[in-house]
Amino acid sequence: MTTPDHQSPAPRPPAPLAKDRIYRSPLALLAGVLLLAIVGWLGLDALFSAHGRAPWLALAGMILVIPLVVGFTLRPAVFANDDRLRIRNPFRVITLPWGEVAALRSSYTNEVVAKSGTKYQLWAIPVSPRARNKAARRQERAASDAARGGGRTPDGLAPRGTVPVPARAHTDQAMYDLRELLEQRAGAETAQGGTTVRWAYEVVAPTVVGAVLLAVLLAVG
Incomplete structure (x- = not known):
């Protein structure tokens, strides 16, 4: 009488990569x-x-x-996930693990600074003074309405009598999101490595x- 062979368990599929x-x-x-x-x-x-x-x-x-x-x-586009930041500029593609990113700066342009000191401009996230001014005016109106007890803000987010969360321009919000990812993932083991640049x-x-x-x-x- 034969006994069935013991089969080794099937290998687990690789963990899916985080979506960009x-x-x-x-x-x-x-x-x-x-x-x-x-x-x-x-x-x-x-x-x-x-x-x-x-x-x-x-x-x-x-x-x-x-x-x-x-x-x-x-x-131009910027792709970000839990492990790395990939910048697709007009003539180059730069990939930086979060562990290699020193800072994300906003002045006349938005840029990422590598730990080597090299700066890379984020063409896909341009600075917009007009959008910033528009967001600031919207914030001032919402804060004024809240201070007068006029109910919710125009976005319907702040309860009566409270100062609303500051509104941000679209590109400023993008940089805020990227900075949050940098703070959370810079020390992760999977977010280490070298910077690569491809023409x-x-x-x-x-x-x-x-x-x-x-x-x-x-x-x-």
């Missing part, structure tokens, strides 16, 4: 779509309607301009090709 929080600029995305539509309309019209060297100039111009528009408007050749290469082609066409005359 993604920060982008809605205005940049809108501007990028509009610019691409304009460039495409003008470029295609020149390609199929113009004569002589104009179609070639239009083609070279499109090869040069389209990657730049994509790079500066649609491409965005998918943007750089066509831009260089378009510039060279346009320069040759203009030089030939």
